[in-house]
Amino acid sequence: MSLSASYSNATYRLYDDKADFHKKAQSIAVGLTVGSWTDLPEAAKEQMQKHLGQVVSVDVSESSNPGERYADIEIAYPDANFSRDIPAFLVTAFGKLSMDGRIKLIDIRPSADFLSAFPGPKFGVQGIRDLLGVHDRPLVMSIFKSVIGQELPNLREQFLQQALGGVDLIKDDEILFENPLSPLEKRVEACMSAAREAEQATGQKLLYFTNLTGSTFQLKDNAKRAIAAGANGLLFNVLAYGFDALAELAADPDISVPIAAHPSLAGALYPSMHHGISAPLLLGKLMRIAGADLSLFPSPYGSVVMPKAENLAVKEALLTPSLPQKPAMPVPSAGIHPGLVPLIMGDFGPEVVVNAGGGVHGHPGGPAAGGRAFRQAVDAVKTGSSLVQYAERHKELKQAIELWGIRTS
Amino acid sequence: MSLSASYSNATYRLYDDKADFHKKAQSIAVGLTVGSWTDLPEAAKEQMQKHLGQVVSVDVSESSNPGERYADIEIAYPDANFSRDIPAFLVTAFGKLSMDGRIKLIDIRPSADFLSAFPGPKFGVQGIRDLLGVHDRPLVMSIFKSVIGQELPNLREQFLQQALGGVDLIKDDEILFENPLSPLEKRVEACMSAAREAEQATGQKLLYFTNLTGSTFQLKDNAKRAIAAGANGLLFNVLAYGFDALAELAADPDISVPIAAHPSLAGALYPSMHHGISAPLLLGKLMRIAGADLSLFPSPYGSVVMPKAENLAVKEALLTPSLPQKPAMPVPSAGIHPGLVPLIMGDFGPEVVVNAGGGVHGHPGGPAAGGRAFRQAVDAVKTGSSLVQYAERHKELKQAIELWGIRTS
Numbered sequence A, B: 001m002s003l004s005a006s007y008s009n010a011t012y013r014l015y016d017d018k019a020d021f022h023k024k025a026q027s028i029a030v031g032l033t034v035g036s037w038t039d040l041p042e043a044a045k046e047q048m049q050k051h052l053g054q055v056v057s058v059d060v061s062e063s064s065n066p067g068e069r070y071a072d073i074e075i076a077y078p079d080a081n082f083s084r085d086i087p088a089f090l091v092t093a094f095g096k097l098s099m100d101g102r103i104k105l106i107d108i109r110p111s112a113d114f115l116s117a118f119p120g121p122k123f124g125v126q127g128i129r130d131l132l133g134v135h136d137r138p139l140v141m142s143i144f145k146s147v148i149g150q151e152l153p154n155l156r157e158q159f160l161q162q163a164l165g166g167v168d169l170i171k172d173d174e175i176l177f178e179n180p181l182s183p184l185e186k187r188v189e190a191c192m193s194a195a196r197e198a199e200q201a202t203g204q205k206l207l208y209f210t211n212l213t214g215s216t217f218q219l220k221d222n223a224k225r226a227i228a229a230g231a232n233g234l235l236f237n238v239l240a241y242g243f244d245a246l247a248e249l250a251a252d253p254d255i256s257v258p259i260a261a262h263p264s265l266a267g268a269l270y271p272s273m274h275h276g277i278s279a280p281l282l283l284g285k286l287m288r289i290a291g292a293d294l295s296l297f298p299s300p301y302g303s304v305v306m307p308k309a310e311n312l313a314v315k316e317a318l319l320t321p322s323l324p325q326k327p328a329m330p331v332p333s334a335g336i337h338p339g340l341v342p343l344i345m346g347d348f349g350p351e352v353v354v355n356a357g358g359g360v361h362g363h364p365g366g367p368a369a370g371g372r373a374f375r376q377a378v379d380a381v382k383t384g385s386s387l388v389q390y391a392e393r394h395k396e397l398k399q400a401i402e403l404w405g406i407r408t409s
């Protein structure tokens, strides 16, 4: 195999009780590139060689139990075959192939040349920390509780109460769309005025991620309208629009605020063992390459579950120095309360957003107390205290752990 | 349940050995709309009632075998909660929920009001037939064999040979992207000149579906460039860009040619029993609402298989008069040869595109003979002949059935 030109690789897991996986790998490498090979005349082979896919590896896991035999197959696709956009590579590597039996796309390794087309996150982990002026602890994010059908003054008050607890980031609910009660610009203005009010009280800078929605070809305009109205962050349901929409938004110099990627619809793609796209690729590597500054994904702690190993692989994909794009902030979400903070910080390390909805709003002292309880939990871990110790002198944390307990594993 | 306002429904299949499915249905209806209900004060309830989701039905299929107990749950979502675009509805109905256990989105029933925002296919079945002047038989489509790495004269010759057999439609390979050898406008010009040449010879009008690719926000421009260069059809990898991109392209009055939706990446979404989106919804109803004039999907006859019942449900969704959008042409694809034509016409009825790649190019007499063999097979069925009978006086059909045989079930 001569790989003098540039190739981008894809790795698949294929389940099949009987297939000749080496033959299958060859048929993928040929079928998804030049179409046919052995019957080509020599002159044509010479010309087509640079477009021919290559089998990199075939790693068979034998089993005689029905349904358990599989192989991991890595194929190198010539960069000459596709344009420098994610749809082109995904369609090449997993377009037709996705429909060809029990096959899941588990990883990609795009070439340096392909990756160079993607500026990636404008801010990333460091940029978000710089915007907030917070460099020495995990960030805390709060999610609006109920937003549909709420008038602007209610939304503003909800924002303010969350903000007063000292959280760093507040995000819209991903199911809040353009609507007469809280249209985009008015919502941004109301929430950002609450953010300034809270900042006066807490001294804590705040980013508000307003939900970017609407028709595909209006997304850039909507983003710019939100920013013109004062938005300092955007939430985006990436999978409803495709990775390229995110990549184009992130690459636009006028979209000068961080983008948080919501995993909406991801459950249609990652959980099956036999089909779809693995979570670390879908919510980790692809989100980062496409330019998400933060990526939300189901935490291993709540009711919406992803196994912890998979969770940590998503995190790894977002943070690994092996990609040229800036690292993106991991935001494990769902089921988070202050009693989980030591565990989250243990599992994820320092670069993580502690993201809570019910854990803020359900606090007995209200959402401001909820935010404070999270900040106290973070401070406890940072200063080497146990939550129980720290709660002795911090009543919001005390109330939180009385209600939700402490989970250590 | 009072449904005086307008609601759009979604139906899910949930697998769970123990869950209280009725309780689960309630928690979906509340959780994905107003967030919480029982703890709301009465005044708030009055205001929020119109935003509250409603459980339409819970149909439990009991089983004590592990993994086999499931329920079909239909929820009505108030149209007041989302904008009139597919991302908004999908994110509402299956955004977060997609990650909540073993749950698959199996159908949607959007309200008349929601549907009225979608003009749907510009041409549809009747419009495509009118463009071609063919009203009395299934259409025949041929797919380029190998396109990557091919110079324009080669592509033109490939196009011409396919066209000379009398096929109605020719489509690009979905993995042909913008590239120096066959850039969009030059490719369109070369292929359309071959189409005119073939039309002189056969008297048969031809539609050429050129692959619409590139960055999301350039799609409209690219489509218009292709059309300005003479393209009379577009192929689009819908799932790589999202349904809204298709909807916006289809609604643009300047994109005045039919759009064929390619099912690229669909296998990441539909085949799992427990996750994703059902094929009839994904490749049938949603494609049609979004405006595909033709929808390709894996045939039940080839190696890329979808069970026949699912296939016919895709077809039904594309053709049923119960939607306001024009019917879209079903294009079952993969593994099609002339000996399958009676079976296809039996399974799908008259409104179907017989779509072949290898079945045209692999004909012993070459692709022109391959096209003729398909047209002969169609004519045989239309005139009530058996293929064997008809092949006695039609040598291309004879060669085809000698090579591939005849399949009757």
Ligand SMILES: [Mg+2]
Pocket (backbone or CB within 6 Å): A173, A174, A175, B096
């Ligand atoms: Mg939410």
Ligand SMILES: [Mg+2]
Pocket (backbone or CB within 6 Å): A096, B173, B174, B175
């Ligand atoms: Mg193809």
